[in-house]
Amino acid sequence: MENKVLTKNFGLKDSHLLSVYESTGGYQNLKKIFAMQPVDVIEEVKNSGLRGRGGAGFPTGLKWSFVPKDSPKPKYLCVNADESEPGTFKDRYLLELDPHRLVEGMIICSYAISCHNAYVYIRGEFVYPKVQLEKAIEEAYQKGYLGKNILGSGYDLEITVHRGAGAYICGEETALLNSLEGKRGMPRLKPPFPAVVGLFSCPTVVNNVETISALPYILDQGAEAYRQFGTEKSPGTKLFSVSGHVNRPGVFEVPLAYSLKKLIMEDAGGIKDGKALKAVIPGGSSVPVLTAEEALEVNLDYESLQEKGTMLGSGGVIVMDETVCMVKALTNLAHFYSHESCGQCSPCREGTGWAHKLLQRISGGEGRAGDIEELQKIADNMAGKTICVLADALAMPIWSYLKKFRNEFESLIKD
Amino acid sequence: MRSAEESTLLFEVMPKLTIDGKEITVDEGTTVFEAARQVETTIPHFCYHPKLSIAGNCRMCLVEIEKMPKPQISCNTVVQEGMVVHTQTENVKALQKNVLEFILINHPIDCPVCDQAGECKLQGYYMDHSASGSEFNEAKVKKPKRVDLGPNVMLDDERCILCTRCVRFCDEISQTGELCVTNRGDRSTLRTFPGKKLENKYSLNTVDICPVGALTSKPFRFQQRVWFLKSVPSICTGCATGCNIYVDHNDGKVFRYKTRENEEVNQCWTCDEGRLSYTFINEARLIRPLLKTENGIEEINKKQAVLTIVEKLKSEAADNMVFIGSAYESNENNAALKKLADALGVKRLEYAYHEVENPSSDDFLIKADKNPNRAGVKKLSYAEFSGELSGKTVIAMEKIGTSQLEKIRLKKPQYLILLSSQRSPACELADVILPVSTFAEQKGSFINFQNRIQKFESALEVKGEMQSAWQYLQEIAEGLGHAWNIVSSDKLLQEFFNLNYEAIGEQGKVIEN
Numbered sequence: 040m041e042n043k044v045l046t047k048n049f050g051l052k053d054s055h056l057l058s059v060y061e062s063t064g065g066y067q068n069l070k071k072i073f074a075m076q077p078v079d080v081i082e083e084v085k086n087s088g089l090r091g092r093g094g095a096g097f098p099t100g101l102k103w104s105f106v107p108k109d110s111p112k113p114k115y116l117c118v119n120a121d122e123s124e125p126g127t128f129k130d131r132y133l134l135e136l137d138p139h140r141l142v143e144g145m146i147i148c149s150y151a152i153s154c155h156n157a158y159v160y161i162r163g164e165f166v167y168p169k170v171q172l173e174k175a176i177e178e179a180y181q182k183g184y185l186g187k188n189i190l191g192s193g194y195d196l197e198i199t200v201h202r203g204a205g206a207y208i209c210g211e212e213t214a215l216l217n218s219l220e221g222k223r224g225m226p227r228l229k230p231p232f233p234a235v236v237g238l239f240s241c242p243t244v245v246n247n248v249e250t251i252s253a254l255p256y257i258l259d260q261g262a263e264a265y266r267q268f269g270t271e272k273s274p275g276t277k278l279f280s281v282s283g284h285v286n287r288p289g290v291f292e293v294p295l296a297y298s299l300k301k302l303i304m305e306d307a308g309g310i311k312d313g314k315a316l317k318a319v320i321p322g323g324s325s326v327p328v329l330t331a332e333e334a335l336e337v338n339l340d341y342e343s344l345q346e347k348g349t350m351l352g353s354g355g356v357i358v359m360d361e362t363v364c365m366v367k368a369l370t371n372l373a374h375f376y377s378h379e380s381c382g383q384c385s386p387c388r389e390g391t392g393w394a395h396k397l398l399q400r401i402s403g404g405e406g407r408a409g410d411i412e413e414l415q416k417i418a419d420n421m422a423g424k425t426i427c428v429l430a431d432a433l434a435m436p437i438w439s440y441l442k443k444f445r446n447e448f449e450s451l452i453k454d
Numbered sequence: 455m456r457s458a459e460e461s462t463l464l465f466e467v468m469p470k471l472t473i474d475g476k477e478i479t480v481d482e483g484t485t486v487f488e489a490a491r492q493v494e495t496t497i498p499h500f501c502y503h504p505k506l507s508i509a510g511n512c513r514m515c516l517v518e519i520e521k522m523p524k525p526q527i528s529c530n531t532v533v534q535e536g537m538v539v540h541t542q543t544e545n546v547k548a549l550q551k552n553v554l555e556f557i558l559i560n561h562p563i564d565c566p567v568c569d570q571a572g573e574c575k576l577q578g579y580y581m582d583h584s585a586s587g588s589e590f591n592e593a594k595v596k597k598p599k600r601v602d603l604g605p606n607v608m609l610d611d612e613r614c615i616l617c618t619r620c621v622r623f624c625d626e627i628s629q630t631g632e633l634c635v636t637n638r639g640d641r642s643t644l645r646t647f648p649g650k651k652l653e654n655k656y657s658l659n660t661v662d663i664c665p666v667g668a669l670t671s672k673p674f675r676f677q678q679r680v681w682f683l684k685s686v687p688s689i690c691t692g693c694a695t696g697c698n699i700y701v702d703h704n705d706g707k708v709f710r711y712k713t714r715e716n717e718e719v720n721q722c723w724t725c726d727e728g729r730l731s732y733t734f735i736n737e738a739r740l741i742r743p744l745l746k747t748e749n750g751i752e753e754i755n756k757k758q759a760v761l762t763i764v765e766k767l768k769s770e771a772a773d774n775m776v777f778i779g780s781a782y783e784s785n786e787n788n789a790a791l792k793k794l795a796d797a798l799g800v801k802r803l804e805y806a807y808h809e810v811e812n813p814s815s816d817d818f819l820i821k822a823d824k825n826p827n828r829a830g831v832k833k834l835s836y837a838e839f840s841g842e843l844s845g846k847t848v849i850a851m852e853k854i855g856t857s858q859l860e861k862i863r864l865k866k867p868q869y870l871i872l873l874s875s876q877r878s879p880a881c882e883l884a885d886v887i888l889p890v891s892t893f894a895e896q897k898g899s900f901i902n903f904q905n906r907i908q909k910f911e912s913a914l915e916v917k918g919e920m921q922s923a924w925q926y927l928q929e930i931a932e933g934l935g936h937a938w939n940i941v942s943s944d945k946l947l948q949e950f951f952n953l954n955y956e957a958i959g960e961q962g963k964v965i966e967n
């Protein structure tokens with residue numbers, strides 16, 4: 040069984056070229072798709088059970104169906120290529136090695152939601168991926184897959200690539216929209232949701248690069264074929280970015296519900312230097328950490344990870360061996376989130392900074408009695424009380440580190 | 455009878471909800487915050503402002519709503535049918551306390567030297583919530599304490615809680631967009647855009663709406679502890695709009711005007727020019743009558759002054775007299791002058807007015823007519839100033855604009871009696887000057903450009919022999935054998951406008967032409 044959906048061309052020479060993509064069947068399906076009703080495209084995606092790969096795992100077809108069909112306003116697709124969550128680097132591979140898959144996916148999604156102007160919001164530091172993507176878009180225009188009257192279908196689509204300027208928060212979909220509009224990259228209040236009031240106040244779908252890149256397969260092979268991977272509730276394949284103390288870090292495509300142990304120990308070549316595994320962050324830096332025992336028994340799907348009190352997130356697997364000081368690791372995360380907080384909500388603006396300073400003090404050996412409780416309180420008081428979930432993205436690590444590795448914190452507290 | 459369909463429609467348009475056990479029906483689209491106000495509950499808040507877009511950033515207005523998994527900000531939550539909202543539970547109190555703690559950790563808490571102390575939301579809520587000590591053991595973020603934002607406004611960056619009310623004011627109300635927040639996280643900082651200054655015509659409103667002491671008015675900075683100020687409802691005399699204000703004063707001195715809400719006139723804003731026009735009340739005031747003699751100008755007492763005027767008028771033929779009211783003076787004072795004219799048979803009633811070169815104006819509040827009562831003086835059938843005064847005996851009230859003074863200089867009256875509150879260029883032309891109170895020292899009314907009559911209260915005590923123009927005019931009338939028996943300005947308002955102050959109310963009243 041061919042078990043790759045997203046990375047099947049990664050091994051081919053010049054996989055980023057149009058000719059190579061076409062030779063593997065790329066774009067060959069567009070005519071058939073344009074013959075379908077947009078609602079049927081949405082239906083197919085719904086049936087596939089595809090869930091957003093940007094972190095929240097929201098059902099993709101359902102999201103598209105929220106776009107009001109009778110709205111006279113233009114509709115937009117914004118592809119989220121801001122990929123900035125520490126430990127996550129899968130979209131980058133898709134952009135560099137198979138950009139045409141993304142372009143075709145964007146055509147499919149745009150057609151389904153009647154969008155004629157699609158955007159890719161790409162992380163500013165992704166210079167090379169951006170060059171690759173722009174080359175691919177250029178090729179697609181020349182071949183008539185983009186532009187006016189695509190393949191004689193009467194359907195028009197323009198794609199614009201926009202570079203971010205180095206803010207993690209611009210990966211949050213409404214901050215992304217603000218940034219794209221030329222405003223300060225700050226999350227918007229919800230409701231309204233982007234599907235109704237999005238880019239330039241028009242209905243907008245925001246989807247992750249990986250989500251969109253799965254579409255050509257789903258429309259070509261059908262929802263059922265996609266569902267042969269994974270489980271009923273977590274169908275399909277997923278890219279995992281494995282980093283940290285492993286012998287072979289990298290991006291791996293596996294069917295959902297794959298064993299995390301297998302991913303680390305086999306695909307990623309096991310723990311470096313024969314050290315013992317200590318902890319694993321399974322879904323990008325913001326999700327609760329797993330102890331070695333938990334990590335070695337969990338499967339990588341939305342439900343299994345949830346049962347273990349953590350999340351699949353963006354699939355950024357960060358592996359930590361026995362040498363890692365968990366206090367320092369958390370301090371590092373607190374630094375990141377306090378640096379990246381957009382600063383508009385009082386609890387996040389102040390709480391992330393407070394947590395960082397407090398953790399710095401503990402890791403510097405200046406911990407005092409009461410600090411752990413204080414840290415716990417900061418996390419409790421900011422989580423779930425802000426405009427976006429960045430505050431939760433630091434609270435979740437704090438809770439889990441304090442719960443699972445409390446002794447390491449306690450040992451640094453002087454009484 | 456309504457059809458079932460109509461009833462459901464009505465039902466949908468007017469959702470019903472319960473707030474702290476009180477049931478209430480509200481208009482569709484009402485937020486929980488606004489609905490709470492309708493049952494007299496003001497949910498603690500910083501960033502919400504009724505005239506500005508919703509920012510939802512302070513998170514102070516969190517409430518519990520049954521069946522919702524997380525606390526919700528009331529300012530951005532639209533009421534849904536059947537919502538059950540709790541704003542007073544222990545849990546909600548804890549939410550507010552926790553938000554306050556976050557806001558306070560990097561706050562300088564320099565209330566002893568902060569102009570806002572005493573009217574600060576942050577201070578107020580802190581007192582409401584336990585007033586407990588700090589548990590913050592880290593170094594505070596340092597920010598600059600004196601950032602010059604523009605001609606009238608100074609920022610103390612450490613006190614700023616980043617509610618963005620001021621930013622939204624400049625974007626949405628003045629529409630000048632000078633302000634922004636730069637940087638991120640706890641380094642976030644309020645600034646003007648590069649190369650810009652906060653210098654719109656309404657910039658001091660940002661100081662009014664700043665919930666803390668971050669934005670301060672340069673003229674008011676460090677002038678007065680606010681709890682010493684007495685606040686009196688009044689009307690700005692800066693232009694024909696007549697913005698509703700409070701005159702804040704202490705020790706016989708006006709320290710500032712603050713906006714008073716009037717949806718029909720100025721909403722809750724005032725322009726900087728008008729707001730800072732109070733200085734005339736404090737400066738160059740006349741407190742004794744003055745008489746021009748061969749030896750120059752001499753101070754005389756009230757009795758002598760009135761007597762001098764009475765003597766002069768007694769011998770004057772009615773058609774040789776011109777009485778000049780003022781578009782800057784109250785209805786009551788203009789009415790008294792008219793009453794005197796009627797008593798003496800004087801037919802020529804004209805009005806003077808305040809003039810400025812290149813008067814500011816816009817399509818929001820500011821009117822080019824810099825007089826608060828042109829409509830009032832016209833209603834009393836005064837004609838506009840003609841300048842034909844040669845050889846006449848004239849009684850005039852300030853303010854008299856420069857071009858009018860020019861005409862008076864050219865066609866000199868034979869005798870000029872001036873009622874003025876301060877030393878002014880007109881004084882040089884007068885033969886006798888009566889020191890009158892400004893609007894801040896008396897009760898009275900103006901009629902603004904909308905034909906809305908609005909009242910003002912007396913704020914300051916009069917000094918020396920200063921009194922209202924109508925009081926002087928009554929004394930003159932009496933000297934001439936006309937007993938008026940007026941003890942307060944109400945009577946003039948009643949007689950000439952058929953109104954009383956109560957009927958005018960706090961928000962004024964539009965009157966017929």
Ligand SMILES: Cc1cc2nc3c(=O)[nH]c(=O)nc-3n(C[C@H](O)[C@H](O)[C@H](O)COP(=O)(O)O)c2cc1C
Nearest residue numbers: 091092093094119121122123210211212246247250
């Ligand atoms: C702080 C923050 C950062 C985020 N960064 C990214 C990102 O870099 N890439 C991404 O695809 N989604 C990111 N997201 C999630 C997006 O808001 C959004 O859910 C996602 O792009 C939707 O696409 P999907 O449904 O295809 O997953 C972020 C969310 C938050 C709160």
Ligand code: SF4
Nearest residue numbers: 381383384387425427
């Ligand atoms: S939670 Fe943090 S990052 Fe998100 S909007 Fe609020 S301040 Fe900005």
Ligand code: SF4
Nearest residue numbers: 614615617618620664
């Ligand atoms: S200066 Fe005042 S009004 Fe402006 S953001 Fe800061 S606290 Fe809010």
Ligand code: SF4
Nearest residue numbers: 690692693697725728
């Ligand atoms: S608009 Fe006119 S009335 Fe209002 S504050 Fe300014 S000067 Fe005063």
Ligand code: FES
Nearest residue numbers: 499512513515529
């Ligand atoms: S008042 Fe609602 S969040 Fe500030």
